[in-house]
Amino acid sequence: xxxxxxxxxxxxxxxxxxxxxxxxxxxxxxxxxxxxxxxxxxxxxxxxxxxxxxxxxxxxxxxxxxxxxxxxxxxxxxxxxxxxxxxxxxxxxxxxxxxxxxxxxxxxxxxxxxxxxxxxxxxxxxxxxxxxxxxxxxxxxxxxxxxxxxxxxxxxxxxxxxxxxxxxxxxxxxxxxxxxxxxxxxxxxxxxxxxxxxxxxxxxxxxxxxxxxxxxxxxxxxxxxxxxxxxxxxxxxxxxxxxxxxxxxxxxxxxxxxxxxxxxxxxxxxxxxxxxxxxxxxxxxxxxxxxxxxxxxxxxxxxxxx
Amino acid sequence: xxxxxxxxxxxxxxxxxxxxxxxxxxxxxxxxxxxxxxxxxxxxxxxxxxxxxxxxxxxxxxxxxxxxxxxxxxxxxxxxxxxxxxxxxxxxxxxxxxxxxxxxxxxxxxxxxxxxxxxxxxxxxxxxxxxxxxxxxxxxxxxxxxxxxxxxxxxxxxxxxxxxxxxxxxxxxxxxxxxxxxxxxxxxxxxxxxxxxxxxxxxxxxxxxxxxxxxxxxxxxxxxxxxxxxxxxxxxxxxxxxxxxxxxxxxxxxxxxxxxxxxxxxxxxxxxxxxxxxxxxxxxxxxxxxxxxxxxxxxxxx
Numbered sequence: 001x002x003x004x005x006x007x008x009x010x011x012x013x014x015x016x017x018x019x020x021x022x023x024x025x026x027x028x029x030x031x032x033x034x035x036x037x038x039x040x041x042x043x044x045x046x047x048x049x050x051x052x053x054x055x056x057x058x059x060x061x062x063x064x065x066x067x068x069x070x071x072x073x074x075x076x077x078x079x080x081x082x083x084x085x086x087x088x089x090x091x092x093x094x095x096x097x098x099x100x101x102x103x104x105x106x107x108x109x110x111x112x113x114x115x116x117x118x119x120x121x122x123x124x125x126x127x128x129x130x131x132x133x134x135x136x137x138x139x140x141x142x143x144x145x146x147x148x149x150x151x152x153x154x155x156x157x158x159x160x161x162x163x164x165x166x167x168x169x170x171x172x173x174x175x176x177x178x179x180x181x182x183x184x185x186x187x188x189x190x191x192x193x194x195x196x197x198x199x200x201x202x203x204x205x206x207x208x209x210x211x212x213x214x215x216x217x218x219x220x221x222x223x224x225x226x227x228x229x230x231x232x233x234x235x236x237x238x239x240x241x242x243x244x245x246x247x248x249x250x251x252x253x254x255x256x257x258x259x260x261x262x263x264x265x266x267x268x269x270x271x272x273x274x275x276x277x278x279x280x281x282x283x284x285x286x287x288x289x290x291x292x293x294x295x296x297x298x299x300x301x302x303x304x305x306x
Numbered sequence: 307x308x309x310x311x312x313x314x315x316x317x318x319x320x321x322x323x324x325x326x327x328x329x330x331x332x333x334x335x336x337x338x339x340x341x342x343x344x345x346x347x348x349x350x351x352x353x354x355x356x357x358x359x360x361x362x363x364x365x366x367x368x369x370x371x372x373x374x375x376x377x378x379x380x381x382x383x384x385x386x387x388x389x390x391x392x393x394x395x396x397x398x399x400x401x402x403x404x405x406x407x408x409x410x411x412x413x414x415x416x417x418x419x420x421x422x423x424x425x426x427x428x429x430x431x432x433x434x435x436x437x438x439x440x441x442x443x444x445x446x447x448x449x450x451x452x453x454x455x456x457x458x459x460x461x462x463x464x465x466x467x468x469x470x471x472x473x474x475x476x477x478x479x480x481x482x483x484x485x486x487x488x489x490x491x492x493x494x495x496x497x498x499x500x501x502x503x504x505x506x507x508x509x510x511x512x513x514x515x516x517x518x519x520x521x522x523x524x525x526x527x528x529x530x531x532x533x534x535x536x537x538x539x540x541x542x543x544x545x546x547x548x549x550x551x552x553x554x555x556x557x558x559x560x561x562x563x564x565x566x567x568x569x570x571x572x573x574x575x576x577x578x579x580x581x582x583x584x585x586x587x588x589x590x591x592x593x594x595x596x597x598x599x600x601x602x603x604x605x606x607x608x
Contacts, residue, residue: 052396054392054395054396054551054552073398074310074398077396077397077398078398080396082396084389084392084393084396086389086392087389087390087392087393088388088389088390088393089390089393090325090385090390092325092328092329093321093325097321097324101317101318101321102397104317105314105317105397105398105399106397106398144393
């Protein structure tokens with residue numbers, strides 16, 4: 001059995017009195033796309049930045065390709081590529097210059113023209129960084145992260161704030177990396193991103209890893225429930241909907257009742273009967289197959305973007 | 307390892323020069339404004355006296371070189387606040403090349419400004435002779451690097467752009483008005499003259515004014531170069547130690563005490579010059595000479 005490419009064990013990190021990480025552990029195998037899924041402030045960026053060598057953990061172990069990110073210097077940096085969540089480039093640097101500049105820092109690096117072509121930046125090669133759209137900036141950031149043909153790629157919220165079309169373009173790029181057998185650590189709070197792109201996902205919240213598995217495993221762990229979302233004319237008492245037939249759990253989010261049911265038809269019949277007896281009315285009802293969001297709600301009692 | 311440092315320094319230097327050339331604010335402050343001052347001061351104070359024109363050239367060159375600390379500190383803090391530095395941190399690149407490239411690119415950018423100022427003074431403002439060009443070149447070279455390194459220290463110890471601007475303003479005012487760069491040092495009360503010897507700017511200002519007017523001896527200029535050179539080494543090492551890539555990485559108060567270390571060479575020079583040195587006597591003597599002579603006068607020997 002080969003060593004994991006990324007190994008994290010019992011990582012703790014505090015910012016003053018705030019505990020950002022409280023014993024995070026996971027490992028990522030070679031060629032795997034591994035997702036850290038969690039809401040803002042869950043500890044995803046802190047974990048990734050420790051693995052990139054940009055932050056020092058208070059305790060615990062972090063290894064990438066067997067190296068300590070903080071102490072291995074240039075040797076480590078030659079092996080990784082990263083898209084940071086919050087970063088920028090000088091406003092007046094041209095796209096081609098930026099790729100050339102970073103390429104030249106590495107002993108081994110790709111061809112700038114190839115990268116411009118691959119990331120659809122050829123037309124923008126002479127544009128200033130300040131003239132790029134959000135999606136173009138992000139494509140440039142990914143091109144720069146791959147300029148040294150790294151073994152491990154860290155993508156910290158690579159699609160945050162981008163419109164759906166640009167997001168899909170970035171997904172294609174990440175899928176291309178997956179096809180190229182790169183080891184990728186991706187952080188996200190977008191469910192569809194984790195489901196579509198990741199081989200395995202760690203659900204992280206309040207600085208702890210709550211569950212790890214493939215998206216399929218995690219959804220199965222959600223007790224094979226169907227999610228039923230209903231809006232009612234009148235609010236119902238706490239806990240009443242949870243008592244209905246085949247309901248595993250029920251919660252309310254902004255006036256929408258979310259029921260997880262093991263047998264949806266039974267639950268719907270029971271719900272209708274209950275509403276009739278309570279002189280209440282059904283305003284809308286939607287049914288969903290279980291998603292990672294459901295798993296997250298089950299595990300944390302919160303939505304990802306709460 | 308060393309070759310990588312040199313290589314990365316040069317790569318960064320080239321791009322920083324290119325970026326500066328695209329920055330209109332930089333071009334205004336480094337080229338247009340000093341020329342404006344040159345014309346203004348020569349018109350008002352020189353009144354056709356070539357010796358005074360040369361003296362004013364020395365002052366303008368001093369301001370051009372001293373401006374390095376302001377420009378670099380602001381640029382580095384801006385890069386840090388915008389998260390630009392943290393992107394560079396991911397690359398196999400240490401703080402050394404980042405800082406050294408700041409100094410080197412600034413030097414490359416200062417040289418054309420200085421050349422233009424000298425040529426304009428010579429041909430448009432009719433300065434006789436060229437001054438001591440070798441001394442000017444050496445003082446500009448060491449002075450530019452030293453004041454750039456001071457800028458890097460300011461960037462290292464300040465946490466926000468606002469803080470940087472305030473500190474720059476205080477230092478700039480002191481450098482500008484107490485070093486002899488604007489008002490000739492010899493015109494100040496003796497106690498201010500004595501105090502000015504503790505300031506690095508004084509060594510640059512007196513050095514360049516003497517070199518431009520061709521009044522100084524080699525030993526005077528060598529002393530100025532040594533003072534600035536030691537200041538450069540200390541300032542660079544301190545800025546390297548205090549350098550921060552991350553906007554949220556605040557410097558502990560105790561670390562700021564390191565900044566005082568940069569003053570140690572100048573405190574030593576100041577004490578020596580006040581107690582045993584003859585610098586102030588020479589400054590006064592040069593000033594008297596300037597008032598009573600022209601550029602035709604050959605360099606004096608003390």
